[in-house]
Amino acid sequence: MKYQDIAKEKFERLKSKEDVLILSVESSCDETSIALVKNGREVLSNIVSTQIEIHKQFGGVVPEVASRNHIKNISGVLKEALAAAGKTLQDVDAVAVTYGAGLVGALLVGVNFAKTLAYCLKVPLIAVSHVHGHIGANYISHAELKPPFLCLMVSGGHTAIVDVQDYCKFNLLGSTVDDSVGECFDKVARVLGLSYPGGPNIDRLAKLGENKVQFNYKPPLKDSLNFSFSGLKTAVVNFVHNKEQKGEGFSKEDVACSFQELVTEELVGKTMRACAEFGHKKLVVAGGVGANSRLREGLKENCEKNGVELFLPALKFCTDNAAMIGSIAYYYILSGIGLADLKLTAKPTVAI
């Protein structure tokens, strides 16, 4: 029997198998990660090998360097993940992998590694969207969470409001028309002289400042659920350059705090409006910027006020990791989607 026929037969059987152990692989940006996840909710291991220290010297992720380091790290990460879970490759029921969105070279390392594993083990290969994975992070952090709910997706690659109607049924209500909010954090951090990745550094600095800087900026797209962050980014960059050119001092802490406050207002305002318009009483946050302390606080305050139940992923599951891919892959299997063949390749963008 050919691999693809075996995989198809096993994929069908997994839908009714009592326990499903998924080995998941994530390499879309600068984290090489492999996890073992049982039944979509129980993380047996989740090894994340980060390249932050390598990319810091360049001020951001260098795609070619990221790919090379994924190649260097991935076998060791697999060994560690299996050892930490106390499992062998023979225990694995399916291999899941992020095939997009992300850096193509980086993704290809994970995709080819996963294909090889699935083929050798004769188990199904599941192609997972990175964005769906970020939503899946919440199923790990909240055992009781089930769709439907509204999701605020805030990462380095995406900023969106998604109506999650079922585990694998997503309706995009709004998204950024230019920069993602993560890109905006990283750019503002750079202009303030903070190192990569900028988001966590802005978060830390903002705690020491006050919300008193007036940028030349008016929030755009007021009546829409879409976002635009390029205007805010430019306003902060212009403010800083202007001060520097005039030789005037300014407080970086206050700039970080005022910028973060505007981002929070924009994200919280539109998200709460979407909850009301679409009748959602459950809100889920996904993606790296979901680790931002002010955003988490702003969402908590507003959800309480409006009687919306808020679900925030644990901080370690906000940023890229393979456990979130293994979680959503389980629901792909139950929904009968995602089965890939050995022609699977990487995609720089994937529709929600």
Ligand code: KG4
């Ligand atoms: O979801 P993620 O790990 O990767 C993508 O899928 O893009 O998100 C990375 C982004 C980066 O822009 C990083 O600066 C931002 O998440 N980030 C934060 C915080 N932690 C990570 N932004 C603001 N505050 C944070 N605490």
Ligand code: ZN
């Ligand atoms: Zn991500």
